[in-house]
Amino acid sequence: MTAYTKTARFDHARALTEDEMFKLAPSIFATTAHESRSERFQPIPTIEILRGLISEGFAPVGVKQSVARDEGKASFTKHLIRLRRIDEDSKYKVGDTVCEILLKNANDGTSAYDLMAGLFRICCLNSLVTQTGTIDSVKVRHSGDVNAKVIEGTYRVLGEAQKALVAPADWSALNLAREERVVFARAAHVLRFGDADGEVTTPITPEQLLTPKRYEDRGGDLWTTFNVTQENVIRGGLHGWAVGDDNRRRRVTTRPLKGIDQDVKLNKALWVLAEEMAKLKMAA
Numbered sequence: 001m002t003a004y005t006k007t008a009r010f011d012h013a014r015a016l017t018e019d020e021m022f023k024l025a026p027s028i029f030a031t032t033a034h035e036s037r038s039e040r041f042q043p044i045p046t047i048e049i050l051r052g053l054i055s056e057g058f059a060p061v062g063v064k065q066s067v068a069r070d071e072g073k074a075s076f077t078k079h080l081i082r083l084r085r086i087d088e089d090s091k092y093k094v095g096d097t098v099c100e101i102l103l104k105n106a107n108d109g110t111s112a113y114d115l116m117a118g119l120f121r122i123c124c125l126n127s128l129v130t131q132t133g134t135i136d137s138v139k140v141r142h143s144g145d146v147n148a149k150v151i152e153g154t155y156r157v158l159g160e161a162q163k164a165l166v167a168p169a170d171w172s173a174l175n176l177a178r179e180e181r182v183v184f185a186r187a188a189h190v191l192r193f194g195d196a197d198g199e200v201t202t203p204i205t206p207e208q209l210l211t212p213k214r215y216e217d218r219g220g221d222l223w224t225t226f227n228v229t230q231e232n233v234i235r236g237g238l239h240g241w242a243v244g245d246d247n248r249r250r251r252v253t254t255r256p257l258k259g260i261d262q263d264v265k266l267n268k269a270l271w272v273l274a275e276e277m278a279k280l281k282m283a284a
Helices: 018-024 046-055 146-164 167-172 178-193 206-210 222-235 260-283
Strands: 059-065 079-084 097-105 113-122 128-140 239-243 249-253
Touching: 018 059, 046 059, 046 079, 046 097, 046 146, 079 260, 097 146, 097 260, 113 146, 128 146, 167 222, 167 260, 178 206, 178 222, 178 260, 206 222, 222 260
Parallel strands: none
Antiparallel strands: 059 079, 079 097, 097 113, 113 128, 239 249
16 A cells, blocks of 8 residues: 555645656656666666656656665666546545556666556545556567657557456456455465465465455455455565574564565566456356
8 A cells, every 4th residue: 555645646636746756766867878788778768758648648646766786776777657647527536446557667777668557446535545456568678769659558558457447346246255265365475475486484374465454345355355465465564473493483574565576566466366266256
């Protein structure tokens, strides 16, 4: 769950200014490529691409950048921008699902222009949202007419996001048995805590991923199960007890996911998991 910026309120949203974005994610404004890149790498600054999207009616409402392990890459590191069409006539209420465009890029070679469609569930009108999925993806290499390709790709993923807005209604009508909800949570548990071999050692149980954080999320349908599990996986805050090498018990608390790539990867995986569960339920 993220209160990602006060400018993204659903009662009177506005676009982030360039000064605000520079303070939050200065790598958006990198005008050159990192020295490790070859001459074929075309370092078109993200801010130039963003200005093109703004002229198309997309408003940046949230930005973040990765923490660079190499200080020399701090000004070129990976960043993520969340864009939304701000319609003054739109009336939102708590529980509504909205779609946004996620633009990921880096000028150090760690990312192409990656466009994704994201769904977000409004928890309150002051911009508090829960990400409910990352859908579709268009990658644009740092070569050729990057600006035009990014704008074209943005409209494509926006179309996919709008199609996915039927999920809240469709999945809310699919009731899951307790065993089905636990199966969903077990799969999410491995996605979040499993190592390269799929082994899980955390004391956090799959059933804990099904614990709602608010009263209205106590339903047993697929949409609610997906949202509750996703929020617990991404937001963290779950508690358990582990036994150390000294045989002493210690309290363990899961941390929220802050890495851009891990966040995107898990959201995509959970969305696919829910989609497949929906197909099975509808086929049955």
